[in-house]
Amino acid sequence: MKTVSIVNITSYTALELVRLLAQHPEFRVVSVTGRSAVGKRLEEIFPHLRAILPPPDQKTPAVDPALVVTEEPAQTELAFVCLPHAAAATAVVSLVERGIKVVDLSADFRLHDSKVYETWYTHPHPAPALLESAVYGLCERYREQVRLAPLVANPGCHSTAAILALTPALAAGIVGPNIIINSITGISGGGRTPVLAYHYPEANEDVWAYNLEGHRHLPEIVQELEAAAAIGGHPVEGGLRLTFVPHIAPMTRGILSTSYAELRADERGQVPTSEKICALYQGFYENEPFVHVVDQAPHTKWTVGSNHCFLHPIVDRRTQRLIVVACLDNLVKGASGQAIQNANLLCGLPEALGLAGLSMVP
Amino acid sequence: MKTVSIVNITSYTALELVRLLAQHPEFRVVSVTGRSAVGKRLEEIFPHLRAILPPPDQKTPAVDPALVVTEEPAQTELAFVCLPHAAAATAVVSLVERGIKVVDLSADFRLHDSKVYETWYTHPHPAPALLESAVYGLCERYREQVRLAPLVANPGCHSTAAILALTPALAAGIVGPNIIINSITGISGGGRTPVLAYHYPEANEDVWAYNLEGHRHLPEIVQELEAAAAIGGHPVEGGLRLTFVPHIAPMTRGILSTSYAELRADERGQVPTSEKICALYQGFYENEPFVHVVDQAPHTKWTVGSNHCFLHPIVDRRTQRLIVVACLDNLVKGASGQAIQNANLLCGLPEALGLAGLSMVP
Amino acid sequence: MKTVSIVNITSYTALELVRLLAQHPEFRVVSVTGRSAVGKRLEEIFPHLRAILPPPDQKTPAVDPALVVTEEPAQTELAFVCLPHAAAATAVVSLVERGIKVVDLSADFRLHDSKVYETWYTHPHPAPALLESAVYGLCERYREQVRLAPLVANPGCHSTAAILALTPALAAGIVGPNIIINSITGISGGGRTPVLAYHYPEANEDVWAYNLEGHRHLPEIVQELEAAAAIGGHPVEGGLRLTFVPHIAPMTRGILSTSYAELRADERGQVPTSEKICALYQGFYENEPFVHVVDQAPHTKWTVGSNHCFLHPIVDRRTQRLIVVACLDNLVKGASGQAIQNANLLCGLPEALGLAGLSMVP
Amino acid sequence: MKTVSIVNITSYTALELVRLLAQHPEFRVVSVTGRSAVGKRLEEIFPHLRAILPPPDQKTPAVDPALVVTEEPAQTELAFVCLPHAAAATAVVSLVERGIKVVDLSADFRLHDSKVYETWYTHPHPAPALLESAVYGLCERYREQVRLAPLVANPGCHSTAAILALTPALAAGIVGPNIIINSITGISGGGRTPVLAYHYPEANEDVWAYNLEGHRHLPEIVQELEAAAAIGGHPVEGGLRLTFVPHIAPMTRGILSTSYAELRADERGQVPTSEKICALYQGFYENEPFVHVVDQAPHTKWTVGSNHCFLHPIVDRRTQRLIVVACLDNLVKGASGQAIQNANLLCGLPEALGLAGLSMVP
Incomplete structure (x- = not known):
């Protein structure tokens, strides 16, 4: 089992990560952060999460509803960053320095050119040094590069x-x-x-x-x-x-x-x-x-x-x-599902692992 | 007061005409037709219509909820035709022959060229002789022509x-x-x-x-x-x-x-x-x-x-x-409201009469 | 024409009053207030209101989209108060003192017993002296009392x-x-x-x-x-x-x-x-x-x-x-429509005046 | 792997069974029936089903999108009956006779008393002989009985x-x-x-x-x-x-x-x-x-x-x-999810197997 963190748990992309990861056979969410919710249990923020059951063939759920929100992410194998742009870059720098693999769901590392970033986001790029090592995480295009990247910029929806x-x-x-x-x-x-x-x-x-x-x-x-x-x-x-x-x-x-x-x-x-x-x-x-x-x-x-x-x-x-x-x-292929697809690649797992859920019709 | 008919009362455009005309100070709906509802009262088909009240300064409502659906339209000053294409043309021919002004909400008289019609509707035009006298009822463009037309083709939404x-x-x-x-x-x-x-x-x-x-x-x-x-x-x-x-x-x-x-x-x-x-x-x-x-x-x-x-x-x-x-x-500017705008012009009334209702927000 | 004010124009009940009053033949909105919007024109807050047209048979609209929001209501014949409870009572007291008829859409004057009010709203009634003269504005029950009241408490939805x-x-x-x-x-x-x-x-x-x-x-x-x-x-x-x-x-x-x-x-x-x-x-x-x-x-x-x-x-x-x-x-019979029904009675107008609009189906 | 049939595939409860069973590790849908769709492939009726992937750790999907609809269910271990009442009973009789375990999602076997059934459904019960052996499939109440039943009547929503x-x-x-x-x-x-x-x-x-x-x-x-x-x-x-x-x-x-x-x-x-x-x-x-x-x-x-x-x-x-x-x-606990819960019990599997999916919020 590989440990993962979710940064900024009170966002929809984080909540969707929880939903999907709760069915994932190889990841275990052990750390969630979120400024406005520090000290709360996951099930206090999202009451429906108390219903999390273990995935098939397992004894314990991949996400514990009683997990307590902290200010800083723990030392996990991988972190999903669900912060808005700019705030994300700062968090990503720190995670990468700690040797944690990162899937960043923000826009901060999607553009290769920091000048283009500055034009569109109206402030200088917060971490231009990292731009070069970031891979644009559209797996259908860059799956080979993603496998080896320290940092994946998850594409926009x-x-x-x-x-x-x-x-x-x-x-x-x-x-x-x-x-x-x-x-x-x-x-x-x-x-x-x-x-x-x-x-x-x-x-x-x-x-x-x-x-x-x-x-x-x-x-x-x-x-x-x-x-x-x-x-x-x-x-x-x-x-x-x-x-x-x-x-x-x-x-x-x-x-x-x-x-x-x-x-x-x-x-x-x-x-x-x-x-x-x-x-x-x-x-x-x-x-x-x-x-x-x-x-x-x-x-x-x-x-x-x-x-x-x-x-x-x-x-x-x-x-x-x-x-x-x-x-x-x-929220799935446009955000959290694609993020897990990237995380699977980053961790050497089958790319589609945990993502076989069918769409809900009607 | 000018009398009007509505042909094919069981459609949404007809129902919207009723809603708008119930507030109109100069039109009175005296005839409604509809194959599947012949013999029924308006309020039986649309129960909320029993709540129709007279418009301001009037004693009787412009549309009587007890109006009974007939097979053929009465001899009114004007008729709104709410039939699907092809069926509409047949009804329009008969109304025009009876000297009734017509606003046709179907697509049958919108295209000037009967060959273009045949291409798109995959059957010959049912009444090519009338095409020439029909005016495309976009009032902002053709209000002068509409005033004099026997037949107005109400534009698509x-x-x-x-x-x-x-x-x-x-x-x-x-x-x-x-x-x-x-x-x-x-x-x-x-x-x-x-x-x-x-x-x-x-x-x-x-x-x-x-x-x-x-x-x-x-x-x-x-x-x-x-x-x-x-x-x-x-x-x-x-x-x-x-x-x-x-x-x-x-x-x-x-x-x-x-x-x-x-x-x-x-x-x-x-x-x-x-x-x-x-x-x-x-x-x-x-x-x-x-x-x-x-x-x-x-x-x-x-x-x-x-x-x-x-x-x-x-x-x-x-x-x-x-x-x-x-x-x-x-249903309004894209259909029934625009139809009333045309009807106002056809009958020599102020173009915006009865159409001052504001949109419903929220 | 009777002049009216709307207090707290940025609420939904106020917006609905505008929609309904724009079709009313006897009321003219001449004053709108709202702390957060002072100095703005009505059409700046609600852009769709620039489409207000005069009602039938009139030259000017009953509500001018260019009306500027002020802090205090003008001296009008009647005022609609759309504030939350407690704030409403304070505004009502001042309006009544100025001899302005009031329809209060809040809960402040609905309960006859100030102790019951205190139990449910967890603070003392802000204006107990006015409770006695307030009439519960369910017209179907109290229309005779409403006609003579200085203050009508519009019922909850x-x-x-x-x-x-x-x-x-x-x-x-x-x-x-x-x-x-x-x-x-x-x-x-x-x-x-x-x-x-x-x-x-x-x-x-x-x-x-x-x-x-x-x-x-x-x-x-x-x-x-x-x-x-x-x-x-x-x-x-x-x-x-x-x-x-x-x-x-x-x-x-x-x-x-x-x-x-x-x-x-x-x-x-x-x-x-x-x-x-x-x-x-x-x-x-x-x-x-x-x-x-x-x-x-x-x-x-x-x-x-x-x-x-x-x-x-x-x-x-x-x-x-x-x-x-x-x-x-x-928002209509449960709030602003009923408020106009009350205002009609308060001003000696026919009770249903301006309220003949049919419901929108579909 | 246990084989299952779904009777009346064109219903919503059948479609929801497919969605849930596609993630189930022990059931394999091998037969689907449906009068109006005979001869069609599953993915022709429901195009989104072409996206079915194998569940984790498996090579082939639990439901094959190319499965062809037949008139009669195959000889499977268990069948889910998604027909309306009365039609369901007839199908159930035949399945039970063939020794196939049945979860009936209709109302036909929920009431123990055939007279009560007749009162509410206005026709005699089509298979009163089977009533006695049917178990009301509310697992929280009757899980022990369900385990041994030939026929489970899945409760209403x-x-x-x-x-x-x-x-x-x-x-x-x-x-x-x-x-x-x-x-x-x-x-x-x-x-x-x-x-x-x-x-x-x-x-x-x-x-x-x-x-x-x-x-x-x-x-x-x-x-x-x-x-x-x-x-x-x-x-x-x-x-x-x-x-x-x-x-x-x-x-x-x-x-x-x-x-x-x-x-x-x-x-x-x-x-x-x-x-x-x-x-x-x-x-x-x-x-x-x-x-x-x-x-x-x-x-x-x-x-x-x-x-x-x-x-x-x-x-x-x-x-x-x-x-x-x-x-x-x-559609889940009120129908198809509960039906799978019953099917798990009928087949000696863990009751929650394949049902760990979290709800979708937002």
Whole structure:
């Protein structure tokens, strides 16, 4: 059994880690921290956690509901950091120095370039020295690097959907640099702190776009899609021209990302068919346990509570554009499930271990 | 008082007409039809309607809850047709022949070209002779024509949002032909007939895209936007290259449409600022009672139950694209409210009469 | 036109007053106050209010969206006080002293006995001298007293449903003192201040009971039901033995209250039938514009946005108990609509003026 | 590995069985039936099921997404019957004759008395001969009998909550026969067939009571609570006087049941305190893995997706009544989870095997 800590237990990503880790056969949560809850037992903060049972074939549960929240994480094999950006970096530095493997769920180590970070987060990067050793934790892309990394930057939720959706097309060079990503997310992505925008009577029965001036997942998406194109042998000259607009829909979980890209015509002026592109995508993700290419429009509900992502590429035959619909659960594949996928790799365990739970339908 | 009929009373658009007309000072609903409900009283089909009270300053309600459903509409001054396409055309022909003014809420008379209709609806147009006299009932565009028309084709819900959102930009020639419209709608737009996709446990907590191969509102949007560009003196050569993808979100009412268009640079290579475009839009809709250009991201909730539409144009400065977010209530400005707006014009009444109701927040 | 003020404009009850008053032909909102919003225009706090149009037959809207929030209410004919308890009493005293008629939406003047108030609100009543002149503003019961009152205590939302549900039975003496009221409310009843319990991801897809140790609407319900029994000639000896448990359901608006009472058998040991009791209720509320006795289970949706209340009494034949289901919109008949009903009476206007709006279905 | 069949795969309870069994280490679903889907693969009916992965430590998944629906169940060790009542009985007879252990999720074998069945289901019992050998599958009560039964009648969802809530009090003789149970359920309990009442725009933002004339879970609750009282040594003379009213709230899953009972005073005229009753309940359910007695009001959200039930007993000190709030997920502990709990017992496996999944919060 490998010991793990969760830093900032009062967040939704931490709570989701607890839910998933309680079923994990190889990890044991032995330390949880959280400023506002120091001294409380886990089951006091989240009363439903008193129902934790041991996983199959085991005598003791992987997470003890009576675990007491502390200020500092214990010396564990691995730590999950669920702090907001900036605060996360500080915690990560200290953990790495103590030789603890880290999966950081914040945005602090996702961007390779500290200047890009400063532009988007409006303060200097708190730990630029660590940037180089951090690996962007999209396992489908970087699983080999993750296995050896001291620090994994867990991707953003919108980013995960968008990057998985467009990587095969860009790597194959079938689309050009003009891309629009329209993403719709449930409200848990906004965190657990009550604010007026997410007050039930306000958010219920409402849809809206936000961060129209630029959302912080944009540079992360651009970085990874440009890398995908380059690795695929089709580098984007001049860089991607990418617009990303996130929206909120009245549901707790789920991201549905609809991407629009311009297909390149071949020498005879023709663009690939939907069937060809579907086959390309299926080949690309053939051996992936969590990415499923389907030939019908997927639903966010297909992913609720699970680590799965569904992709549906289709050609808009009137305009020769590629449309790709992607969906996943923002708290699982978009956060805590992916974090465990990374932790499995970091610890030399099978990548999908503890993540076989199906989505909850209905 | 002017007498009106509602054809196909068991639909949501008919029910919404009743709600709105019950407050209208000049219309009186004297005839309602509906195959499956013939012989029933209005309050038997919709029990909450027994609570109808007379409008201010009147003794009798504008809609009598005891009104009995018949098979054929009575001889009224005007009729609202709430039938599905094809069935609607047949009913409209008969009403027009009887000299009854018609607001048709179906798609049957929206497209000027019967061949385009046949392509999208996969059957020949049922009444091509009437197409010429029908006016597309977007009052903000065609109010003068509507006043004189025998037959008004009430616009589609997605179409209303998209056309209002993009008309000022195309009329002013500031954007090119490459357009993407990503629209999100509540579920009442799908009608009142129970189907698995809209069964509560399926549709709740779910977002999905639909009609990815092409939604029937697309040709209507293209027709009107190309006309807007031409009328504005900036005809789109070769036609628009427009992708339209509708999505469903778990709410009863509301459409949020996010449009993306390529801004044209001026001779110095510059595109207009958000402020300039906002001013352009505000000028364009200056005297419109129901279209409001705002400088923040609007919410569908701002429109629930009202005939109002909110628009927010903004420039994505990284890509020089124009983004326009539009929202409205699909059953009001996207259907029955707009139908009453048209009926007011057809009957020589003030356009906004009976439509002053504010949206319900929260 | 009569001038009115709204005190504490940033609350949901105030916002709902604005929505309803914007359609009222005789009131004009000329003053709005609110500590946290002083100096702001109404449309800055609630952007959708910029869409306010004049009501039918009028040139100017009844509420000007550009109205600026002040600290103190102006000298108007009437004021609506939307403050929390205790703060409300202080404001009310000052308004009454200035000769302004007051509808107080708080709980401060609902209980006749200041000792009962102190027990439930855990502080001495802030203005006991005013208690005597305050009238409990359930118009169906006290409309004659309301017409002459300087101060009306607008009933609580759960209370309105429960009192309307049980008054006919207690007044007629057909039930005994053992009563259980199980009430379910939407979340807007909890106010506009964001708290974790009403944070969307927490409250969505959740039902729970609250205030199991005693909810503050209980003494108000007991006071009014005991009075109803006494006035009906069937005083409850020893007082009612009433349990009231409120619950939260994931919706914005609506209260559904299910009451259970023990039917008294007649000399032959028989209890009345459902039909007889239904007739009794229909007679009791015969001329009420807003109370509707129906012979099927009513839905909260039948009331959304309207001032209507639906009642369904039925006998549980296996146990001889009376069950009464009542529903209404907590923000309208349970708060702001009822407040306008009271204001109409206070100002000598027709009681239903401006309240004819139908509920929004779907 | 033990083989199992699922009869009527197109129901929600069957789908939930698949979700739970996909994580079960000892069962393997080898046969699924369903008239309307014969010949289809599981993943065609439920596309999200193509994401099924093997459970930890196993090579093949416990449910194969490519499994083809047949008309008749195969010869398996055990079958889950998810048919509606009457149809279920016929299927059960045939399965039992083939020597297959059966967990029947319908109501057909829950009532011991075929006359009571006939009264409530308005047709003669289809297989009265089997009634005697059927065990009511509330494991917390009958686990020893279940182990040896050929046929287990899985309890109803409302019934499970109500019986667990009131059994300790009745068994201990601390309450009398006058009981009211007010239950609120999510909509998945109504099944997967689309009907107008559960059409999203109708059911969303709505709460209502149903089956006010008597719900079919009532006789089941009475049967089991009277048995509990008798076994506890406190038989209810004359039988329980029990009113049960179910309600629908706009959510997919969850039941919250609030029970009201009259506490018996001791010789000194005193009733037990909340603390004493809480201790009594905790003792009663001390070793139960799925029943948790808590000292705060529980939330249905605490149970979503899990087999857990939370109970909160409290004394209403003003009336000396006992209030017990119970909650669970209607599709898990109220149906398919409990069915697996029974199946584990029937097959000699640990009772909680495969049911350790935590509820999904948020």
